[in-house]
Amino acid sequence: MADTSRAARSESGRIARVLEQDSANLLEAWIAAQSKVLSARGSISANELRSQSREFISLLQKAIASGASSVDGPDWDDVRGFLADLSKSRAIQGFSPRETAMFVFSLKEPLFERLGAAANPDADTRTTDVWNASLILDELGIYTTEVYQKSREQLISRQQQDLLELSTPVVKLWDGILALPMVGTLDSSRTQVAMESLLQRIVETGSDVAILDITGVPTVDTLTAQHLLKTVNAVHLMGAECIISGIRPQIAQTIVHLGVELGDVVTKASLADAFRLALSRTGRTVTRIDAHVNDRA
Amino acid sequence: MERIPILRMGQFLIVSIQVDMHDRLALTLQSDLATRISETGARGVLLDISSLEIVDSFIGRMISNIAGTSRVLDAETVVVGIQPAVAITLVELGLSLPGVRTALNVEKGMAMLRHATGFDGHDAAPGSTPLSESSDDSAAV
Numbered sequence: 550m551a552d553t554s555r556a557a558r559s560e561s562g563r564i565a566r567v568l569e570q571d572s573a574n575l576l577e578a579w580i581a582a583q584s585k586v587l588s589a590r591g592s593i594s595a596n597e598l599r600s601q602s603r604e605f606i607s608l609l610q611k612a613i614a615s616g617a618s619s620v621d622g623p624d625w626d627d628v629r630g631f632l633a634d635l636s637k638s639r640a641i642q643g644f645s646p647r648e649t650a651m652f653v654f655s656l657k658e659p660l661f662e663r664l665g666a667a668a669n670p671d672a673d674t675r676t677t678d679v680w681n682a683s684l685i686l687d688e689l690g691i692y693t694t695e696v697y698q699k700s701r702e703q704l705i706s707r708q709q710q711d712l713l714e715l716s717t718p719v720v721k722l723w724d725g726i727l728a729l730p731m732v733g734t735l736d737s738s739r740t741q742v743a744m745e746s747l748l749q750r751i752v753e754t755g756s757d758v759a760i761l762d763i764t765g766v767p768t769v770d771t772l773t774a775q776h777l778l779k780t781v782n783a784v785h786l787m788g789a790e791c792i793i794s795g796i797r798p799q800i801a802q803t804i805v806h807l808g809v810e811l812g813d814v815v816t817k818a819s820l821a822d823a824f825r826l827a828l829s830r831t832g833r834t835v836t837r838i839d840a841h842v843n844d845r846a
Numbered sequence: 847m848e849r850i851p852i853l854r855m856g857q858f859l860i861v862s863i864q865v866d867m868h869d870r871l872a873l874t875l876q877s878d879l880a881t882r883i884s885e886t887g888a889r890g891v892l893l894d895i896s897s898l899e900i901v902d903s904f905i906g907r908m909i910s911n912i913a914g915t916s917r918v919l920d921a922e923t924v925v926v927g928i929q930p931a932v933a934i935t936l937v938e939l940g941l942s943l944p945g946v947r948t949a950l951n952v953e954k955g956m957a958m959l960r961h962a963t964g965f966d967g968h969d970a971a972p973g974s975t976p977l978s979e980s981s982d983d984s985a986a987v
Contacts, residue, residue: 745930748934751930756950783937786928786933786936787928787948788955
């Protein structure tokens, strides 16, 4: 047991030695290799790339020199932290997964060349060294990709959240009349957010009528209709009236074909019709002030 | 034993739930209210649940039952002050309280009761809607 660990230590020591002694040449060769992958974009400056690469080599050298065999161990914290930061920043800058992963993988070629060129006694040792170095770099490369993917997912979920909040504005059309123009596909989470903000606004403004405008909803299926009915019911429970407007001819047909039961929900073809109804429900009418305008029209 | 007070105001009874509703309290309220309606001959019941933050299916059914009982005893029920979260919960539970009148606040609830029962001198003309409570803001747009 002790023998193998000492052997591992001496093997990793050889990799560390190569990294330390030949670091300047290695850096140049590595940067050249990276530039080949990155050439298409050029969204990172040469200086930045150089400093990143230099830092990684020195961190890697320290970690390997520590002799820890597992990349998950505490000795590798610095390396993993560095790669995580790099990967996150590249994910945000819009690098492709390939470009991000190649940061680590492109080190293989120059490193293996140097491991081979070093004064090693026999082919077996050389193969072992290359194998060990390859294992380490593979692990780190996969780690980088994982972090990259996670950052992208976080970015996407944040954008989704933003979209949710932005896409459900409750507008006040008149005293006591609110409208909720819905745009995009209605799924349960969006309906939930829309419903919450609408009900909240009804309480704040003491509104009597809420108009649900679905002009911007591309398709209505049974599920969507169910979401709409839920919203209408909730508005009724709050003591306000709910009118659905903006039902396009195709959607009206779909609703009938699907056999969706809208019950006694008031529906109007256009927002204007719904607004007119809402005004009359709150005891108001729209009239022209100027009789001449009326005549000409 | 803890009870929810039932206040009489003219022809109407007012119930304001200000405490956490538990099942026994709900049952007591139902029977108390039925008794009071028949005693007083009230024509309307206003149930204020604006302080209620948590509802379950039992409380939801209680509200339906109160409305049903009142209707049998010839009194209209208006439930007022349902919080947004409560409304969403009720809808998700599938309890949309059919046949129960709702209003945003006590003031609108009272106006609705007056209209529905035709009491308090404010007999609305036939055809006008329950929402037009003040005629002076119906200025031309």
